[in-house]
Amino acid sequence: MNRINQLFEKKKNNVLSIYYTAGYPGLGDTVAIAEALEESGADMLEIGFPYSDPVADGPVIQASSKHALDSGMTLDLLFKQLKELRNKVTVPVLLMGYVNPVLQYGVENFCKACAEAGVDGCIVPDLPMYEYEELYQDVFLKYDICNVFLVTPQTSEERIRKIDGLSKGFIYLLSSSATTGQNLQVSDTTSAYFSRIKAMGLKNPTMIGFGISSKETFDKACLYANGGIIGTAFVKSLQSPDPAKGVRSFMEEFTGTVSSLS
Amino acid sequence: MKAGLKVCGMRDAMNIQAVTALHPAYIGFIFYPGSARYVGSVDPELLTSIPATIKTTGVFVNAALEEVKRLIALYQLKAVQLHGAESPEYCAALQPYTEVIKAFGINYSFDFETLTAYEKVTSYFLFDTLTVNHGGSGKRFDWSLLKQYRLNHPYFLSGGIGPDDVNELASIDDKRLHFIDVNSRFEKSPGLKDIELLSTFFTLWNAAPAAKNYNDMNYFVNEKGYYGDFGGAYIPEMLYPNVEELRQHYLEIINAPDFQQEFRALLKDYVGRPSPLYLAKRLSEKYNANIFLKREDLNHTGAHKINNTIGQILLAEKLGKKRIIAETGAGQHGVATATVCALRGLECVVYMGEIDIQRQAPNVARMKMLGAKVVSAVSGSKTLKDATNEAMRDWINNPVDTHYIIGSVVGPHPYPDMVALFQSVISEETKKQLLEQTGNDQPDYVLACVGGGSNAMGMFYHFINDKDVKLIAVEAAGKGVHSGHSAATTALGKEGVLHGSRSILMQTEDGQVIEPYSISAGLDYPGIGPQHAHLFKTTRAEYVSVSDEESLDAGLLLTQLEGIIPAIESAHALAYLEKMEFTGKENVVVCLSGRGDKDMETYMKHFGF
Ligand SMILES: Cc1ncc(COP(=O)(O)O)c(C=O)c1O
Numbered sequence: 001m002n003r004i005n006q007l008f009e010k011k012k013n014n015v016l017s018i019y020y021t022a023g024y025p026g027l028g029d030t031v032a033i034a035e036a037l038e039e040s041g042a043d044m045l046e047i048g049f050p051y052s053d054p055v056a057d058g059p060v061i062q063a064s065s066k067h068a069l070d071s072g073m074t075l076d077l078l079f080k081q082l083k084e085l086r087n088k089v090t091v092p093v094l095l096m097g098y099v100n101p102v103l104q105y106g107v108e109n110f111c112k113a114c115a116e117a118g119v120d121g122c123i124v125p126d127l128p129m130y131e132y133e134e135l136y137q138d139v140f141l142k143y144d145i146c147n148v149f150l151v152t153p154q155t156s157e158e159r160i161r162k163i164d165g166l167s168k169g170f171i172y173l174l175s176s177s178a179t180t181g182q183n184l185q186v187s188d189t190t191s192a193y194f195s196r197i198k199a200m201g202l203k204n205p206t207m208i209g210f211g212i213s214s215k216e217t218f219d220k221a222c223l224y225a226n227g228g229i230i231g232t233a234f235v236k237s238l239q240s241p242d243p244a245k246g247v248r249s250f251m252e253e254f255t256g257t258v259s260s261l262s
Numbered sequence: 263m264k265a266g267l268k269v270c271g272m273r274d275a276m277n278i279q280a281v282t283a284l285h286p287a288y289i290g291f292i293f294y295p296g297s298a299r300y301v302g303s304v305d306p307e308l309l310t311s312i313p314a315t316i317k318t319t320g321v322f323v324n325a326a327l328e329e330v331k332r333l334i335a336l337y338q339l340k341a342v343q344l345h346g347a348e349s350p351e352y353c354a355a356l357q358p359y360t361e362v363i364k365a366f367g368i369n370y371s372f373d374f375e376t377l378t379a380y381e382k383v384t385s386y387f388l389f390d391t392l393t394v395n396h397g398g399s400g401k402r403f404d405w406s407l408l409k410q411y412r413l414n415h416p417y418f419l420s421g422g423i424g425p426d427d428v429n430e431l432a433s434i435d436d437k438r439l440h441f442i443d444v445n446s447r448f449e450k451s452p453g454l455k456d457i458e459l460l461s462t463f464f465t466l467w468n469a470a471p472a473a474k475n476y477n478d479m480n481y482f483v484n485e486k487g488y489y490g491d492f493g494g495a496y497i498p499e500m501l502y503p504n505v506e507e508l509r510q511h512y513l514e515i516i517n518a519p520d521f522q523q524e525f526r527a528l529l530k531d532y533v534g535r536p537s538p539l540y541l542a543k544r545l546s547e548k549y550n551a552n553i554f555l556k557r558e559d560l561n562h563t564g565a566h567k568i569n570n571t572i573g574q575i576l577l578a579e580k581l582g583k584k585r586i587i588a589e590t591g592a593g594q595h596g597v598a599t600a601t602v603c604a605l606r607g608l609e610c611v612v613y614m615g616e617i618d619i620q621r622q623a624p625n626v627a628r629m630k631m632l633g634a635k636v637v638s639a640v641s642g643s644k645t646l647k648d649a650t651n652e653a654m655r656d657w658i659n660n661p662v663d664t665h666y667i668i669g670s671v672v673g674p675h676p677y678p679d680m681v682a683l684f685q686s687v688i689s690e691e692t693k694k695q696l697l698e699q700t701g702n703d704q705p706d707y708v709l710a711c712v713g714g715g716s717n718a719m720g721m722f723y724h725f726i727n728d729k730d731v732k733l734i735a736v737e738a739a740g741k742g743v744h745s746g747h748s749a750a751t752t753a754l755g756k757e758g759v760l761h762g763s764r765s766i767l768m769q770t771e772d773g774q775v776i777e778p779y780s781i782s783a784g785l786d787y788p789g790i791g792p793q794h795a796h797l798f799k800t801t802r803a804e805y806v807s808v809s810d811e812e813s814l815d816a817g818l819l820l821t822q823l824e825g826i827i828p829a830i831e832s833a834h835a836l837a838y839l840e841k842m843e844f845t846g847k848e849n850v851v852v853c854l855s856g857r858g859d860k861d862m863e864t865y866m867k868h869f870g871f
Pocket of ligand 1 (some may be wrong): 285469565566591592593594595670711713714715716717718783784785815829831832855856857
């Protein structure tokens with residue numbers, strides 16, 4: 001069974017997933033950050049493969065992507081790093097990025113490389129559902145790669161049902177329609193939206209992301225979903241030359257209470 | 263490809279010879295004893311001596327299978343046409359021996375679903391008028407019933423087609439119509455054809471123009487939002503509700519009479535359309551061709567961009583949007599957007615690359631005076647691509663009340679089609695003006711510059727299915743196609759996804775977008791619209807490029823020969839004239855997409871005025 005499915009089988013609440021950009025702050029930091037994250041209690045990792053035109057990202061992740069690209073990050077290099085990472089880290093790993101690099105790599109080559117490197121899933125926000133279903137789903141299934149779809153407060157119920165049907169792994173709930181790096185404010189409307197999704201009884205677990213930056217917002221997210229994803233706030237905390245050290249102090253805030261809850 | 267002809271119901275030897283000389287694709291012989299044109303036991307020699315390029319066809323009605331096989335062998339029939347209640351199994355049994363055409367009598371109660379079972383066991387269908395005598399009534403059926411025909415299987419059209427039907431037949435816009443079957447309306451008596459009538463019909467048919475959209479290739483968008491391999495809507499979920507709302511409503515809104523009325527009225531009274539088609543005499547002399555300039559530079563705000571913004575602002579209002587965003591390169595689209603927002607009282611935010619803000623300062627000032635907020639895009643190459651990224655981010659963060667007016671035929675479906683529709687007024691007018699001025703609505707060449715491709719698509723639109731009109735799209739080569747400082751997308755690009763659609767774009771092996779370069783801010787973009795990618799790949803249009811230097815020279819030349827200062831974008835299209843060869847007879851239309859006021863500083867610096 002895929003590591004993502006295994007995770008949600010044994011842990012239903014307060015699942016903590018961390019996003020960071022591959023090759024940032026240092027080109028070779030990808031593995032060390034993953035190890036430090038697992039040690040300090042992350043349940044799942046989302047590793048961004050950088051793209052020149054990340055339209056769904058705010059300034060922080062844009063900057064980390066540009067920095068990684070300028071340092072020489074490529075998909076080939078990332079897959080090498082991921083093989084090494086898999087020897088040291090057991091939590092599920094997802095790759096997150098944009099569709100054009102995947103198309104140039106070749107969707108089949110990409111999925112195969114993911115499987116060989118021990119990657120469990122992908123989040124490709126600009127890969128449309130129609131093209132996924134028609135052209136690529138068979139390849140993803142063949143290599144047992146979970147493709148994770150996003151849902152926003154504006155996504156219709158019909159479409160959410162369709163996404164639930166096509167998803168394996170989990171569904172990524174955006175706290176609001178926004179680029180990455182905004183602050184999550186759980187207002188009446190967002191809590192109504194989260195409650196609405198919760199009441200739909202989806203077959204897939206849900207994770208809330210975009211805008212979770214503190215223990216407080218993470219806890220709020222966990223009221224409505226199986227867990228939360230921290231991205232921008234984490235990337236901001238990473239600093240050369242020893243990013244792993246920063247990881248532990250960043251994670252303390254979250255894991256202290258999180259592990260006591262789980 | 264136009265449909266071929268079949269002549270049916272032959273039996274007289276001399277008459278057969280005369281029809282053979284006309285070279286129809288098929289000649290039919292009726293082996294049904296109940297028909298007035300029954301061949302009887304005709305000498306096999308008469309059929310076997312017909313050249314092999316004409317398919318001899320036996321027509322049968324519910325005949326015994328073994329008898330049909332015997333006659334196929336005896337007469338060496340190249341095809342059989344079955345007019346009775348023959349089953350799919352029956353057709354399948356004959357397929358190994360000859361080509362099988364299954365005929366169906368059509369009337370208002372015909373169930374087109376019955377055809378599906380016959381698709382695999384026949385080469386063609388034949389649609390005939392339903393009669394008790396299995397055809398031969400001399401009456402047509404209502405051809406509009408064929409709208410219900412959904413399969414891709416090719417067919418013959420038959421039943422009562424007469425000498426006067428050429429034009430109507432030529433206007434049938436259906437590439438599945440492979441052959442036209444004529445018979446009784448061309449006869450002196452049953453089985454004896456009037457050769458004179460037939461020969462006139464053949465001549466007229468061969469000369470008739472193919473239907474407007476009668477192409478083997480569809481150059482326009484399909485129902486999935488694709489142009490061949492290109493197009494689609496590669497957008498994150500955050501943009502889906504807005505783009506889907508547009509996709510569902512754009513055609514219905516645009517085609518509504520009240521929308522068209524308001525759109526056309528604004529184009530006329532506010533923009534100043536129709537823009538002139540001007541025969542540039544001194545430029546024509548220089549290049550030895552009749553050079554016509556489509557004067558989009560004379561539009562209000564100075565470029566073609568306003569055609570699109572007028573259309574989109576009306577559409578945004580219909581969708582109930584309160585806030586407008588746009589990207590801009592040269593600033594012309596930004597100005598055109600700020601203008602319509604002022605006109606309709608809507609909030610306006612324009613994203614513009616930091617470098618473009620510097621090199622197109624007059625347009626920045628205009629936008630500000632018009633009340634728009636101009637936001638500097640500082641990422642990437644700080645030009646049009648980055649401004650587009652920022653506009654998309656804005657739209658993601660403002661999903662409810664905002665409409666994004668994209669300025670070119672790029673972006674997710676339906677933008678490329680919608681913008682092309684609004685810009686198509688350029689070629690719509692050009693055709694009328696050419697007809698008035700030259701007596702022919704088809705020129706030899708049409709040229710336009712391509713950034714994202716909106717003025718080019720508007721200029722090409724109504725010529726795309728005129729196969730004899732050569733379409734030339736001119737890209738910006740910057741300092742030279744292979745200099746590393748270029749925006750010549752088709753020369754340097756590969757297929758990929760940028761700004762929501764699958765198209766051709768400049769990118770690394772790794773799929774990272776390459777920063778383009780051109781002296782012209784409006785052409786400084788690493789991609790082209792998906793419809794252009796399709797026209798390029800199918801070779802319907804030719805994609806070429808000219809350098810900074812060449813376009814500046816062409817701008818100066820037009821200024822000094824005709825007293826028109828063109829935008830540097832438009833000067834790219836003009837510059838390509840220098841590389842073409844003419845004989846003095848050609849009619850050439852160049853889209854003069856905009857005026858050069860905004861580029862004065864660049865011109866001055868370059869020429870040292
Ligand atoms: C005058 C003029 N022509 C052409 C263009 C290029 O755009 P498109 O290729 O969409 O016509 C621009 C863009 O700013 C322009 O201002």
